[in-house]
Amino acid sequence: MFLDVLFGVLPLFLVMLIGFCVSFAPRFPDGVEPALNVFVFYVALPALLYKVVAQADVSAGVPVDFIWVSTLAALVFALCCWAVFRYLVRVDRARALAGMLSTSFGNVSYLGIPVVLGVLGPQAGFAAGMGQLVHNVIFMVGFPILAQLALPASGTSGQKPSAARLARTVRNALVYSPVTWAMVLGGAVVIFAVPVPQPLNDTVDLLSAAAAPGALFVIGMSLRRTIQRSNARRAERRTGAAGSAPARAAKLSLGIMVVGKLVAFPLLTVLLLRVLAPDLDPLWVNAAVLMAAMPTSATAYIMAQNDTGDGEPTAVAIVATCVLAVLVVPLMAQLVLT
Known part of the structure; x- marks a missing residue:
C-alpha cells in the first residue's frame, strides 16, 4: 500500500x-503565477469538478454520514487547535486563530482532488468534489466570520463586524465561487439526465485535463513567494536571539501545525468515521481521510493575513507541510486507508 500510494x-x-x-527562471516572471492561478480556479478546476459530478453514479445519493462526520471532524479538530494554541502555547487570540486555520485547513482543491484521484482512481471523483466542498465551506466561510467576531479590530481592514460584512463573506465564498456552480451544474446534468452535445463534452475534457497539473504547478510556483514573504516578515520581526521565548514559541507552534495537519487531523477523521459511520463505503472513508491529510492550504495565508493581521506562521506551515506530505501522506495511507 505504501509504495502504491507513494508512486501515485x-x-x-x-x-x-x-x-x-x-519560478526562478527569468521566463517565468512574477505575473505568471497569478495568471495561471486565475485560469486554474475559474476555468480548469470548475471543468474538472463539473465532469466528475456529471459522470458520477448518484443513484445512491451523497452519503449523509460522509458529510456530517467530515464536518464534525473538522469542527472538533479546529476547536482543539484553538485551545492548544491559546492555552498551551499561550499566544494571543489573533495568532491562536491563525494557528487553528493553519493546522486545520488543507489544500483540498488544488492538491486534495488530484491526490484522491491519483490514489483511489477516477471513481472517487465525486467523493473528492464533495470532500473539498465540505472543507472549503467550513473554513472559507466559518473562519472569516469567526475572526470578525473574535477580532473586530484586527486584520487589514480594522472594520467592526456587521451583518453586511458577514453576508458578503458567505456570498463571496459560495455564490461567487466557480467551484460551487460547477458542482451544481454537474449535479443538475446527472440528476435530470440532461443531454450534452459531444463537442461540449470534449471541450470540458480538454479543460479538465489541465486542472491537476495546472493546480500543482501553481502551488509549486507559490512556494517560492511564500518562502520569500516569510523570510522577509521574520527579518522584520526578529527581536532577539534564537533561544528567546518568542523563537521557542514559534518553533513549538510550527511543530503543532505540522503534526496536527498531517497526522492528528486524519487520525481523528478515521476515529470518528469508524465509531460514528462504520458502514460507510470505503471509497468515501478513504476520500475523507485523504482530504484531512492534505498540507496547509495556500489560501490559508491570505485568510490569516487579512483576518488576523498575522500570516507569518501560516506561510511557514504551508512550506513545511508541503515538503513533508510527500512521505507522510503515503505513510498515513498505509496505516489507515481501508
Whole structure:
C-alpha cells in the first residue's frame, strides 16, 4: 500500500517541484503565477469538478454520514487547535486563530482532488468534489466570520463586524465561487439526465485535463513567494536571539501545525468515521481521510493575513507541510486507508 500510494502521489509532488524550480527562471516572471492561478480556479478546476459530478453514479445519493462526520471532524479538530494554541502555547487570540486555520485547513482543491484521484482512481471523483466542498465551506466561510467576531479590530481592514460584512463573506465564498456552480451544474446534468452535445463534452475534457497539473504547478510556483514573504516578515520581526521565548514559541507552534495537519487531523477523521459511520463505503472513508491529510492550504495565508493581521506562521506551515506530505501522506495511507 505504501509504495502504491507513494508512486501515485509522487508525480503530483514532482509537478509541484517543477513549478517551484521554474519560478526562478527569468521566463517565468512574477505575473505568471497569478495568471495561471486565475485560469486554474475559474476555468480548469470548475471543468474538472463539473465532469466528475456529471459522470458520477448518484443513484445512491451523497452519503449523509460522509458529510456530517467530515464536518464534525473538522469542527472538533479546529476547536482543539484553538485551545492548544491559546492555552498551551499561550499566544494571543489573533495568532491562536491563525494557528487553528493553519493546522486545520488543507489544500483540498488544488492538491486534495488530484491526490484522491491519483490514489483511489477516477471513481472517487465525486467523493473528492464533495470532500473539498465540505472543507472549503467550513473554513472559507466559518473562519472569516469567526475572526470578525473574535477580532473586530484586527486584520487589514480594522472594520467592526456587521451583518453586511458577514453576508458578503458567505456570498463571496459560495455564490461567487466557480467551484460551487460547477458542482451544481454537474449535479443538475446527472440528476435530470440532461443531454450534452459531444463537442461540449470534449471541450470540458480538454479543460479538465489541465486542472491537476495546472493546480500543482501553481502551488509549486507559490512556494517560492511564500518562502520569500516569510523570510522577509521574520527579518522584520526578529527581536532577539534564537533561544528567546518568542523563537521557542514559534518553533513549538510550527511543530503543532505540522503534526496536527498531517497526522492528528486524519487520525481523528478515521476515529470518528469508524465509531460514528462504520458502514460507510470505503471509497468515501478513504476520500475523507485523504482530504484531512492534505498540507496547509495556500489560501490559508491570505485568510490569516487579512483576518488576523498575522500570516507569518501560516506561510511557514504551508512550506513545511508541503515538503513533508510527500512521505507522510503515503505513510498515513498505509496505516489507515481501508
